[in-house]
Amino acid sequence: MQKFHTQLTTIIDDLTENGYAICEDFLPAQIIQALAGKAEERYIDGEMLVAKTGKNANTQHSAIRSDSIYWLDEDSLNNSTQTYFAKIEALKVALNQNLFMNLHDIETHLAVYPIGGVYLKHLDQFKQINNGTALIPAQVRQLSSVLYLNDNWQADEGGELRLHLNDTASNNGSKYIDILPIAGRLVLFLSADFWHEVLPATRNRISLTGWFRTRVS
Numbered sequence: 001m002q003k004f005h006t007q008l009t010t011i012i013d014d015l016t017e018n019g020y021a022i023c024e025d026f027l028p029a030q031i032i033q034a035l036a037g038k039a040e041e042r043y044i045d046g047e048m049l050v051a052k053t054g055k056n057a058n059t060q061h062s063a064i065r066s067d068s069i070y071w072l073d074e075d076s077l078n079n080s081t082q083t084y085f086a087k088i089e090a091l092k093v094a095l096n097q098n099l100f101m102n103l104h105d106i107e108t109h110l111a112v113y114p115i116g117g118v119y120l121k122h123l124d125q126f127k128q129i130n131n132g133t134a135l136i137p138a139q140v141r142q143l144s145s146v147l148y149l150n151d152n153w154q155a156d157e158g159g160e161l162r163l164h165l166n167d168t169a170s171n172n173g174s175k176y177i178d179i180l181p182i183a184g185r186l187v188l189f190l191s192a193d194f195w196h197e198v199l200p201a202t203r204n205r206i207s208l209t210g211w212f213r214t215r216v217s
């Protein structure tokens with residue numbers, strides 16, 4: 001496994017150049033396995049929430065996204081989540097120091113997509129948040145991060161994160177890259193800049209998603 005310092009250098013370079021970065025083996029394999037185990041347990045025990053989208057969070061749009069989620073907070077800390085938070089915090093500090101990103105905190109959830117589950121093309125940050133009109137939330141998602149927890153994931157099992165490389169909702173001919181949800185892989189991208197989607201898979205797809213937020217005052 002690469003040293004954290006080396007991983008950070010690559011992440012900082014790639015974010016600067018492309019607005020996104022892919023880092024392999026972000027955490028040790030046994031931590032990834034423990035996180036996956038926790039997610040599976042909660043999924044099987046029915047402790048996860050069916051994810052909601054859109055402005056009215058009371059409506060369920062299973063056609064838009066079909067994952068079940070579990071928000072992580074101080075109460076849900078254990079060995080593996082603590083290791084995750086420690087490293088993600090160190091990443092935050094490094095990004096603030098090197099890229100002046102002003103990242104303040106992170107919101108995080110485990111997610112399980114069932115077989116065939118998708119998340120249609122979307123942005124993690126609503127553009128209109130920044131235009132100075134009313135109802136500006138106190139926290140704005142600045143940088144999206146997805147850590148994949150799927151042991152031995154094969155290319156023909158699908159479930160790619162499709163990251164669109166030009167900034168448009170409906171450009172069907174757009175350039176994109178497909179990223180397999182391989183255990184230990186961390187994907188980072190600027191939340192306001194990248195439309196993205198989750199493609200269907202032939203097995204359950206597990207991830208730990210986090211959004212670094214800036215404080216707006």
Ligand code: OGA
Binds near residue numbers: 119146197198207
């Ligand atoms: C999300 C999301 C991508 C992925 O949760 O907003 O886009 O690859 N997830 O799980």
Ligand code: MN
Binds near residue numbers: 122123
């Ligand atoms: Mn997203």
